[in-house]
Amino acid sequence: MSDNAPSADRSTNDRALRFYRDVLGLERLHYGMWLPDDELTMDSLKAAQKRYEDFLIDSIPEGARRVLDVGCGTGELCMNLKARGYEVEGLSPDINQKKVFAEKVEAPFHFTRFEDSQLEGGYDVIIMSESCQYIPIDRVFEVAAKSLKPGGYLMVCDYFVLDQNAGELSKSGHDYDAFLKGVVDSPFEIETRRDVTPDIRKTLEIADDWAEKILLGADILTEKFRNRNPFLWKLAQRFFGKKYEKAIAQRVLLDADKFSAVKKYEFFLFKLG
Numbered sequence: 001m002s003d004n005a006p007s008a009d010r011s012t013n014d015r016a017l018r019f020y021r022d023v024l025g026l027e028r029l030h031y032g033m034w035l036p037d038d039e040l041t042m043d044s045l046k047a048a049q050k051r052y053e054d055f056l057i058d059s060i061p062e063g064a065r066r067v068l069d070v071g072c073g074t075g076e077l078c079m080n081l082k083a084r085g086y087e088v089e090g091l092s093p094d095i096n097q098k099k100v101f102a103e104k105v106e107a108p109f110h111f112t113r114f115e116d117s118q119l120e121g122g123y124d125v126i127i128m129s130e131s132c133q134y135i136p137i138d139r140v141f142e143v144a145a146k147s148l149k150p151g152g153y154l155m156v157c158d159y160f161v162l163d164q165n166a167g168e169l170s171k172s173g174h175d176y177d178a179f180l181k182g183v184v185d186s187p188f189e190i191e192t193r194r195d196v197t198p199d200i201r202k203t204l205e206i207a208d209d210w211a212e213k214i215l216l217g218a219d220i221l222t223e224k225f226r227n228r229n230p231f232l233w234k235l236a237q238r239f240f241g242k243k244y245e246k247a248i249a250q251r252v253l254l255d256a257d258k259f260s261a262v263k264k265y266e267f268f269l270f271k272l273g
């Protein structure tokens, strides 16, 4: 099992994981796949996430057995894969995910960034569920090609940036054209693909709802303080101003229409030639 001790900042930042698990009660770290008539509830979100995982597993070509889940999060997909009879291994550079995975899944775990990994290889399928965007494009294909059996498959499900000039929205995700060029320059061919953007929009809508409520709650809770202590409030604003402004600027990330205009969430199954 590889253990390349990733850098401390990546390995100790567990805020996102704690927020998902402890605040929202979510075990999965991806957007999920909603049905058109789903209501915006926590139960629907959980069902959408399970539906997405089932879709990934159902898309594994027949005859495949050994699966590597790259950026395996808290190990939910690995647990599902094991339950469906696959031989599975997880990989993540996050120390907190390593701990959670060890508690939940009886399977090998590689504590490393994929691009630095020294895997023994021989996998039938490598899955990157919302983790591809963290790995340099050329290294995605180079390391996957080395780690797969001849004729093996690389599955990528992630969002990509269509418009590089859309501010906050352009900041995360690989450039779509650069990614497709990476495929052409690689030994992989596209076997199947599906635009998943419409299926994830309700995750943005429900998150935007929550953001609205959190901001309203903060406004109500600070109202008395603001009225009684205008000077202290001004001081606090100056102190927290940048963080608050950043949070407001990032609200655009939850705008489903803008997301669809700037980004594309796509499923790809690549076959190693």
Ligand SMILES: C[S@@+](CC[C@H](N)C(=O)[O-])C[C@H]1O[C@@H](n2cnc3c(N)ncnc32)[C@H](O)[C@@H]1O
Residues within 6 Å of the ligand: 028, 029, 030, 070, 071, 072, 073, 074, 091, 092, 093, 094, 097, 112, 113, 114, 115, 128, 129, 130, 131, 134, 135
């Ligand atoms: C948004 S989470 C997705 C988690 C999980 N695959 C899922 O679908 O719920 C991104 C995952 O990618 C992992 N990750 C980040 N950088 C990585 C890298 N360079 N190599 C491999 N995994 C990475 C994170 O630790 C995390 O597990």
